Amino acid sequence: MKILALISFLIGLTAATGDDLHYVDPLIGSTAGGNVFVGASLPYGLAKPVADVDGQNTGGFSTDGSNVTGFSHMHDSGTGGNPSQGQFPLFPQLCRDNIVDNCRFGKTDRATHYIQDSVVARPGYFAVRLENGIHAEMTASQRTALYRFKFPETHASNGDTLDPVILLDLTDLWSSRQNASISLDADSARIVGNGTFLPSFGAGSYRTFFCADFTGAEVRDNGIWVNNRAGSEPKALYVTRGFNNFYLQAGGYVTFERPDDGVVTVRVGVSYVSSQQACTNAEAEVPAPGKDFARLEQEAVDSWSEKLSPIKITAGGMSDAMISAFWSGIYRTMLSPQNMTGENPVWKSDEPYFDSFYCIWDQFRAQLPLLSLIDPETQTNLIRSLLDTYKNEGWLPDCRMSLCKGWTQGGSNADVVLTDAFVKNLTNIDWELAYKAMVNDAENEPLEWSYEGRGGLQSWKRLNYIPYLDFDYLGFGTNSRSISRTVEYAYNDYGLAVVGKGLGKSENTKYLSRANNWRNLFKADQKSVLENGTDTGFTGFFQPKYLNRTWGFQDPIACSALASWCSLTSNPSETFESSIWEYLFYVPHDMAALIKLLGGPDSFVKRLDYFHTSGLADIGNEPVFLTVYQYHYAGRPALSTARAHNYIPRSFNASTNGIPGNDDSGAMGSFLVWSMMGLFPNAGQNVYLISAPFFEAVEVTHPITNCTATIRNSNFDPTYRKVYIQSALLNGRPYTKNWIGHEFFTQGMTLELMLGEHESDWGTRVEDLPPSLSDNQARDEATVGMHGVGMMGS
Structure with missing residues (x-):
C-alpha cells in the first residue's frame, strides 16, 4: 500500500512547472x-x-x-x-x-x-x-x-x-x-x-x-x-x-x-x-x-x-497571482548582497567580496538560510566575504553597504549566519577562522560598537545581562536596546557554543551558560496594560535592569504597532524596532525553557494568540517571523499553519503593495517563500518547522548533492479549507515530528502530508517537538550519569 502511494505521488510530480x-x-x-x-x-x-x-x-x-x-x-x-x-x-x-x-x-x-x-x-x-x-x-x-x-x-x-x-x-x-x-x-x-x-x-x-x-x-x-x-x-x-x-x-x-x-x-x-x-x-x-x-x-x-531552477512547484489550482508572489519572493532574495569581487579598494585579497549586507539583522532569519538551500555556492562566498572583512577590518560586520560600516541594530548576528552554515555543513569555509571571529565578537569590545562588534561586554560577563544606562567606558555606541541586545547576545553565544562544540573547542560551557542570560531580564510579576487602561491579562515580561540589579521600567507595549516607533535615532528605547511583547518570544535556542517560564504550553499559546490578534505583532518587521511558527514548540503546529494563512495573502500578495514592510534585501520575500513551501527555518539550528505547503507539491534539487527533496500534499485543497496536517510519511514511513533537518534536502527525501480541515494530534507529543537547549542539557546530564560523556545537540 505504501509503495502504491509513493508511485502515485511521484507520478503527480510530473506536473511540476519548468522555467517559472x-x-x-x-x-x-x-x-x-x-x-x-x-x-x-x-x-x-x-x-x-x-x-x-x-x-x-x-x-x-x-x-x-x-x-x-x-x-x-x-x-x-x-x-x-x-x-x-x-x-x-x-x-x-x-x-x-x-x-x-x-x-x-x-x-x-x-x-x-x-x-x-x-x-x-x-x-x-x-x-x-x-x-x-x-x-x-x-x-x-x-x-x-x-x-x-x-x-x-x-x-x-x-x-x-x-x-x-x-x-x-x-x-x-x-x-x-x-x-x-x-x-x-x-x-x-x-x-x-x-x-x-x-x-x-x-x-x-x-x-x-x-x-x-x-x-x-x-x-x-x-x-x-x-x-x-x-x-x-x-x-x-x-x-x-x-x-x-x-x-x-x-x-x-x-x-x-x-x-x-x-x-x-x-x-x-x-x-x-x-x-x-x-x-x-x-x-x-x-x-x-x-x-x-x-x-x-x-x-x-x-x-x-538558472538561479531559480532548484525549485519546482505543482500548483494544483493555486492562483497565478500567488504563484507570482512566490517566484518574485525568491527573485528578490538574490538582488542583494551584491557581488563586488574585484571592486574593493579598501584592502587587497583573493577572497570574494560582497557588499550591501543591509542589514544582517534583517537577513539572517530567512533570506540567508534560503540561499544556503538554493544557492549554497553563493552563500559560501558570502560567508567567506564576511570572514575576509573580519581579517582585514578586525570585526564581522552586522551591516555593510558601499564599502562602509553600517549601524549595528542588535547583536553580532553574523555569528548566527556562520552557525547556520556550520550546522548545515556548508564547505569550503575556514571554520577555524570563523570560530576565531565569533570569539572576537563575544570577548572583545571595539572602541566604536555602534557599527561593529558588541558593546557592554564588561557587564555582559560580570552581570550576565546588558544593563539599562550601562557604565561602559571601553567603547562607544547608542546606549539603548538593553533588552533586545541581551536576548540577541544570548543567542549569538549559543551559536558560538555550537560551532565550538563541532570543532572540539573547550570553552563551550562558558558560552552555553551565557546563552541562558536572557532569563536575567525576566520579571515574573510584570503586567502589561494597554494605553486605554485594559489589562492584557498576562503577567511576566522582560524588563530593563540597572547596574545595581534593580529593575527599571519599559511599558511592554511600547515600540509595538500599537505605540510609537523605536529605532536607533527615533525614540531609542530598550528594545529595537519592536516591543518587549515581541522580544519576549526571542529565545530561539530554548523555547522549552521559555514556555515553561510562561506557564506551560496552554498559557504560551494564549499569549502568542493575543500577540498576533491584538495588533501588537508587526508582520512588516523581521523579529516577528519566527513567532508565526513558534506554536510548534508548544505542540500545536496546526496553529502555526493557521497563523501563516492569516498573513498570506492578506499581507503578502502579488500587488504593488504586496509586502507589509521594507523588503530588507529580500527578507520579506523569503518569509513568504518559506511559508508557501511549508517549512520555516529556525536560523542557526538544523531545524525546519513543518507546515503544509501552499501548493500541491514542491521540489527542491540541492545544487551541490543534486538530490531532489519533495513535499507533497496528498489531498491538496486550493481553497485552503484543508490545511492541517493529519499524518505524514517520510520516504514512505510514518513521520510524527513537526520539524525536520537540512539532510532532508541534501539527501533528497520525500515528505507526503495528509491534510484535513481540523487540527489533529500530529506533531503534538513532547517527543515530536523541535529541540531546545534545556532539553538537550537534561539529556546530556543523563548521558553523563550513565556513560560519563556529554553531547550537545544543535
Missing part, C-alpha cells in the same frame, strides 16, 4: 513602503539601472505615480531609512529652441511624470515612458548599465527638429554628495567622473566612479552645467560642499543630432576603484552597446532562470 521566470513580477512591493528595486539586474549584480522618482524613492523607482528625476545605475533593494545610492543619474530631454540654457537642470526643475501603464519590469529589463514622449528602456550586465532613450520627433518654433539632450547629474538619490568631478572628451562621446557620497545607514563615506559612452547619434555639443546654466567650455568640473554645506547642483550634458529612429544608446560602466576600471568594465561586458541590448537581456534571463 515569467511569473516574476519586480513591481510587487514597489509602493506602500516595500522599497524594492524594480529595475534591471543580474543575480547579485552591482549595476542596477532604473528610473529614479521624487516620491517613494528608497529603491529608486516606485509605482506611486510621482515624477521621474533621472535614470541611475546602482541601487539597493528593500531598505529603509534614507534613499541609498542612485549616483550620477542621466536625464534625457528636449530643450526649447535647441538652446541648452533652456534645458531643465536640477532635480526639482526636470522632474517629469511617467505614464503609469507604460511601466514594464521583468528580470533583466525595465522600461517607462515619460509624459514628454521620451521612452526609456534599460538592461544590465554585472557592472554595466545599458540604456536606450527614444526621443519623439518634436520641432522648435522655427520648425527645426529639436535635438536630443542627455544630462548627467553629479548627485545621488539622497543628495548626500560631498564632492565630485566630471570630465568630457571633446573628440568622443565619453564622460568619466567620480563622487564621494554618504551611506544611507552607516558611518564614513564612499567613492564611486562612472564611465558613460553614447552611441546611435552624432554628437553636436557637450559641456558642463552648474545650477541652471550650461556651457560647452570647460570640459571638466569639480564641485564640493560650500559655505554652510551649500549643495551645488552640477553635471555634464551631451546634445545630439536626432537619429532617424530617435534612439540614443548610453552605456555606463561603474566601479568603486577608478574611472578607468569603470571604462574597462563597460568595454569588457558591453563591447558593442548599439547591438548588445538584446544579448544582455537574454543573458540576464538565462542567469535568473
